[in-house]
Amino acid sequence: MISSTRTRSGYQLLSALLLLFSAGGAVRAMSLKDYHARVAQADGSLSALFNLYAAVKQNEGAVLAPEFQRRQSTLLAELRAALPATEQVEWAGRALDVDNRWLPAELDAFTQLPATPVAPRTAALTRIDARIHALYERLAEVERAAQATHDKAAEKGRLHAILQRPEFNEQPAQGSALAQLWERFLKWFRSLLPARRPMQPGTSMFISQAARALVYALCVALIAFVLWRYGPRLARRTLTRERERAARVVLGEQLAPEQTPADLLRAAEQLARGGDLRGAMRKAYIAVLCELGERKILRLAPHKTNRDYLRALRADARLFQTVQPLTHAYERHWYGLVPARDADWAEFRAQANLVTSDE
Numbered sequence: 001m002i003s004s005t006r007t008r009s010g011y012q013l014l015s016a017l018l019l020l021f022s023a024g025g026a027v028r029a030m031s032l033k034d035y036h037a038r039v040a041q042a043d044g045s046l047s048a049l050f051n052l053y054a055a056v057k058q059n060e061g062a063v064l065a066p067e068f069q070r071r072q073s074t075l076l077a078e079l080r081a082a083l084p085a086t087e088q089v090e091w092a093g094r095a096l097d098v099d100n101r102w103l104p105a106e107l108d109a110f111t112q113l114p115a116t117p118v119a120p121r122t123a124a125l126t127r128i129d130a131r132i133h134a135l136y137e138r139l140a141e142v143e144r145a146a147q148a149t150h151d152k153a154a155e156k157g158r159l160h161a162i163l164q165r166p167e168f169n170e171q172p173a174q175g176s177a178l179a180q181l182w183e184r185f186l187k188w189f190r191s192l193l194p195a196r197r198p199m200q201p202g203t204s205m206f207i208s209q210a211a212r213a214l215v216y217a218l219c220v221a222l223i224a225f226v227l228w229r230y231g232p233r234l235a236r237r238t239l240t241r242e243r244e245r246a247a248r249v250v251l252g253e254q255l256a257p258e259q260t261p262a263d264l265l266r267a268a269e270q271l272a273r274g275g276d277l278r279g280a281m282r283k284a285y286i287a288v289l290c291e292l293g294e295r296k297i298l299r300l301a302p303h304k305t306n307r308d309y310l311r312a313l314r315a316d317a318r319l320f321q322t323v324q325p326l327t328h329a330y331e332r333h334w335y336g337l338v339p340a341r342d343a344d345w346a347e348f349r350a351q352a353n354l355v356t357s358d359e
Contacts, residue, residue, distance in 0.1 A: 029088035029089055029090040029095035029096070030087070030088065030089055030090065031089075031090050032089060032090065032139070032142065032143060033143065035087075035089045035098070035139065036136070036139045036140065036143060038082050038083060039082075039083065039132060039135055039136045039139060040136060041078075041082040042079055042082035042083045042103075042132055043129075043132050043133065043136055045075050045078040045079040045082060046075075046079060046125065046128060046129055046132060047129075047307055048075055049072065049075040049076070049079070049125060050122070050125050050126075050129065051331050051332070051335055051336055052068070052071060052072060052075065052336075053118055053121060053122050053125065054122075054328060054331060054332045054336055055332055055335075055336030055337065055338050056068065056118065057118065057332065057338075058338065060116045060117060060118050061116070063115045063116060063118060064115055064116075076107060076111070079103070079107065080103070080104060080107060083100045083103050083132075084100060085099075085100055085101045085103075085104050086098065086099060086100065086101070087100070102131070103128070106124065106127070106128050107128075109124065110124045110125070110128070133311070248290075248300060249302035250286050250289055250290060250293075250300055250302075251282075251285075251286055251289070251305070251306060252302075253282075253286055255286075255290070259290075260290075261287040261288070261290045261291040261294065261356055262287075262356075264283055264284070264286055264287035264290060265283075265284060265287045265352070265353075265356065267283050268280040268281075268283035268284040268287065268349070268352075269349075271283060272345050272349075277333075277340035277341070277342070277344065277345045278333050278334060278339075278340050280345060280349075281329065281330055281333050281334065281340060281344075281345065281348050282330065282334050284348060284349060284352045285306070285326055285327075285330045285352070287352065287356060288323065288326060288352050288355045288356060289309055291355065291356045292309075292313075292319075292323075292355070297313070297316070297319070298312055298313070299312075306327050306330060306331065307327070309323075309327075310323060310324060310327045319355075322351070322354060322355055323355060325351060326348065326351050326352060326355070329344070329347075329348050329351075
């Protein structure tokens with residue numbers, strides 16, 4: 001649902017929204033973090049609106065139902081309230097006026113479209129979603145950059161305070177005195193060494209064996225040191241990974257430690273044969289996420305939603321285009337409560353197998 005031009009237009013969108021001039025009014029400006037949260041709230045309302053239209057894709061006449069109209073009006077009101085046309089945001093020590101007038105204009109154009117067919121309205125939602133996501137990403141980058149600058153300044157201040165201590169301000173030793181000390185050390189060390197004598201026959205074999213024994217001893221000592229120094233850390237890391245695997249929770253479903261994506265697909269097939277096509281689609285979708293997690297493409301987490309996982313795949317266009325239809329079908333049949341047919345399950349299973357079998 002996110003256009004490929006989002007990354008390219010993100011900075012242009014942020015600069016267009018932050019049309020700044022000094023704010024001297026009595027209204028207290030919100031922080032950049034709060035504005036970021038408001039954009040995330042708008043993103044959630046827009047996703048719910050998109051799911052509402054996805055649920056009636058097979059029966060477009062349902063958009064005229066009173067319940068559908070009430071739900072749509074509520075979501076549009078939430079979206080307008082999340083991002084008003086103008087508001088003040090505190091950024092870089094100043095109160096800035098933010099221009100969000102593009103959103104009411106887009107929503108007005110959306111509401112003026114005919115109720116059916118739903119394709120033009122879905123396209124309008126896709127366009128709005130792309131701009132909101134681009135704004136969300138740019139705000140996240142600004143927050144990360146501000147945090148990094150703050151941390152760097154704090155570290156620089158601590159380093160400066162340390163360097164002001166008396167022990168770091170002593171005068172360095174003179175070069176001549178240091179050279180004399182070094183010469184005295186070398187003379188003392190040479191006095192400890194035995195005088196050289198001519199090598200006797202047979203001595204070379206003894207020296208070779210002694211050198212070999214010394215090398216072996218050093219190797220053993222080095223291995224023992226590495227195990228002593230890094231062994232506990234590696235053991236803790238392995239234990240942490242095992243614990244994370246034992247506590248896998250994907251989309252609210254607790255997975256067994258030994259459960260693999262293939263096991264989940266077999267469970268989905270059993271649900272489908274039992275007539276639970278909706279549950280089979282959910283199980284197969286979780287299998288796809290687990291497969292991508294085992295390939296280190298996704299990082300699974302209990303708090304992440306299906307939209308979070310889909311956004312994480314934007315860097316890989318081919319994989320994103322493959323998983324996006326699965327995500328939409330999952331939302332339509334699981335959250336939208338659209339009854340699934342055998343043809344829907346067959347198409348979903350084929351797409352899921354395409355992802356899990358792609359090495």
